[in-house]
Amino acid sequence: MNPPLMRDPHMRSPNTLSGAATACLALFALLLMATPAAAQDGKTLYAQKTCNTCHGPNGDQPLAPNYPKLKGQNADYMIAQLKAFKSGERKGALAPIMAPMSMTVSDQESEKIAKWLATGK
Numbered sequence: 001m002n003p004p005l006m007r008d009p010h011m012r013s014p015n016t017l018s019g020a021a022t023a024c025l026a027l028f029a030l031l032l033m034a035t036p037a038a039a040q041d042g043k044t045l046y047a048q049k050t051c052n053t054c055h056g057p058n059g060d061q062p063l064a065p066n067y068p069k070l071k072g073q074n075a076d077y078m079i080a081q082l083k084a085f086k087s088g089e090r091k092g093a094l095a096p097i098m099a100p101m102s103m104t105v106s107d108q109e110s111e112k113i114a115k116w117l118a119t120g121k
């Protein structure tokens with residue numbers, strides 16, 4: 001019998017280390033994934049909320065000729081329009097297309113998207 005040999009630390013340490021390394025990597029990956037979700041910028045939100053499908057990837061290529069271009073528009077104006085669609089205040093032939101979309105964005109998200117469309121930032 002030779003107990004010290006059975007407790008050879010080299011037998012266990014590689015496993016323990018790789019376990020810790022895996023845990024660290026998983027945590028790191030989680031952090032990486034969580035960061036954009038916590039701080040979404042206007043550009044990301046614009047695509048995520050599918051605004052791009054009707055107004056174009058950058059807001060300057062509308063799906064139909066009578067759909068408005070948004071790129072370079074005044075940010076405050078766009079925020080006000082989004083609120084007006086939401087409340088039903090803005091009416092018109094095309095308003096029923098945009099009104100449901102306006103309901104998918106919070107005031108804070110509208111501000112971020114409008115600012116990005118207006119300034120590119």
Ligand code: HEC
Nearest residue numbers: 049050051054067068078081092094095097098101105113
């Ligand atoms: C299904 C197509 C469609 C989608 C998706 C869509 N829009 Fe619109 N949007 C329109 C149409 C059509 C109008 C014009 C409505 C009108 O004139 O009453 C409009 C108008 C607007 C206006 C007013 C522009 C102006 O010059 O007065 C803003 C701002 C706007 N959209 C922002 C957005 C944002 C932000 C999103 C994403 C949350 C979005 N739109 C998604 C179709 C769409």
